[in-house]
Amino acid sequence: MAINVGGLVSIIVFYLVILAVGIWAGWRHGKKNQKEATGTESVMLAGRNMGVFVGIMTMTATWVDGGYIMGSAEVVFTSGVAWCQAPFGYAVALFLGGLFFAGPMRSAGYHTMLDPFQEKYGAKIGGILYLPALCGEILWSSAILASLGSTLSVILGLNNTIAVLSSASVAMLYTLFGGLYSVAYTDVVQLFCVAFGLILCVPFAWNNPAVDMENLSPAVWGGTIKTHDIGIYTENYLLLIMGGIPWQVYFQRVLAFRTPKQAQTMSYVAGLGSIILAAPPILLGVVATATDWNVATNGTMNITVAEDGKIILPLVLQYLTPAWVSYIGLGAVSAAAMSSADSSMLSSSSMFARNIYHAIFFPWASERHVVRVIWVAIVVVAALASLVALTVNSIYGLFVLSADLVYVLLFPQLLLVIHWKKYCNSYGSITSMITGFVFRILGGEPLLGLPVVLEYPFYDAELGQLFPFRTLCMIIALLSHVLVSLLAHWIFRNNYLSTKWDVLGCFDDASISSSTRQHSRAGEEKIVDDFSSCRMSSNSSEETSTSASQFELISSRSSTQEHLPAQVPRGEVNPAFSL
DSSP, X not given: OOOOHHHHHHHHHHHHHHHHHHHHHHHHHHHHTXXXXXXXXXXXXXXXXXXXXXXXXXXXXXXXXXXXXXXXXXXXXXXXXXXXXXXXXXXXXXXXXXIIIIHHHHHXXXXXXXXXXXXXXXXXXXXXXXXXHHHHHHHHXXXXXXXXXXXXXXHHOOOHHHHHHHHHHHHHHHHHHHHHXXXXXXXXXXXXXXXXXXXXXXXXXXXXXXXXXXXXXXXXXXXXXXXXXXXXXXXXXXXXXXXXXXXXXXXXXHTTXXXXXXXXXHHHHHHHHHHHTTHHHHHHHHHHHTBOHHHHTTTXXXXXXXXXXXXXXXXXXXXXXXXXXXXXXXXXXXXXXXXXXXXXXXXXXXXXIIIIIIIIIOTTOOHHHHHHHHHHHHHHHHHHHHHHHTTOOOHHHHHHHTTHHIIIIIHHHHHHHHHSTTTOOHHHHHHHHHHHHHHHHXXXXXXXXXXXXXXXXXOBTTTBOOSOXXXXXXXXXXXXXXXXXXXXXXXXXXXXXXXXXXXXXXXXXXXXXXXXXXXHSTTOOOOOOSSEEEEEXXXXXXXXXXXXXXXXXXXXXXXXXXXXXXXXXXXXXXXXXXX
């Protein structure tokens, strides 16, 4: 296929505009806040000074990505509207995230989603949870880049590898330059492009002579949910809703808002916006189903569900709309992809630099040093996401799979550490991770080529796992966390085992005495003892904005606590470990 020069020029201009906006945003805020420009809070959280308008736009744009748009059109074309669950599931996730998690997280003044885990379980054990978070981010970024690569290759005739790598490079460059400032401001431009471009494409495609909407089967609008699919269908929604909450890309914006109330409100508005913006790609998927592709392509292509579902949206733009409209639609898909790829690169890199590199290995590293680590991590994450995008076939499959491990492993952990913090402990957390991971892996995963080892109820050799086994794995992880935490609490608090057997340092003498003092004298600070323990404190409230929260790491590597003070006075930070 020859390269479409006009389309190529338009996409190059679009990329240059986005790159310019990203660099300008980073330069503008860097110049305005020169003292804080190189700090981790400025790079990761835009100085906790995210405005309402920019906040709404960036949170909505983050979810309405290339996988969201391309995947929605794909699944409508292949299975019907009823199976287009991701947009609605993720929208509900934003509502629930705002209702139950945004307020507590922002009020605590955390910097990343992993902070509450390291505060409770210690830096090393809490850091283990970075692995499922990283896997989810990479799979999500891969879905985004794959969608964009497919669009550019179909409409412009570009090689898919070149399309993916060039797009990832542009997103990476402005993210490196300005952090969340650049990401948020480019999101504003990109969301406008998405809304305008997709809405413009719908009437042109709908009224194409090759499209017969009058004789469209009603089953396309409703879809067909067979009896044996009920369990899978229900679980998909649970996975998307609850697995759509524990994401650093979401909490990075939540924690960047000025107040907890603002963070909650923006979650609700973004949820509504994401539902509205799901309508155009769904309609374009319906149009694709009603199209006589032999007529549309003049007999040059045989469009089938099995072979062309992944690229159906770019095919609609290419053959059912005028050239100038397809260029605008291409810009919309590109904008959607870039607006989320950059967010995912920044979020996973931020967690690595703060919660792994700094908290565990180099607690004495300076702010400037950690920012440089973020830059390196952004490059690595971009490379990994590009690699996966080039090797996996289904965009929608990647889109759903990205929430899989997050749903099974992270959601139970986040739910308990936020709403059951008093009783959960490291023993329960580790058990939860192990049981959830083992039962999930044994269930197999066709998209990744993992064989089925454990056949859950209703297993079918041809159809695979029909039982909602991911939800079962999540429940197993949740219950094992609760039961083991309670058991460990009961054993050590009642002295059935000496604290010398408390290898994770959850119930040692110092922490028990500290707990006793807390009950008798409210308001005193506690010491959390676990190899390397983290504490974040914040003075934020709904009425006042907050700057950086304190993040303390208190070393307790020795087997006894005799070298630690009995109590850490309020406001004092161990200078060797302060971030």
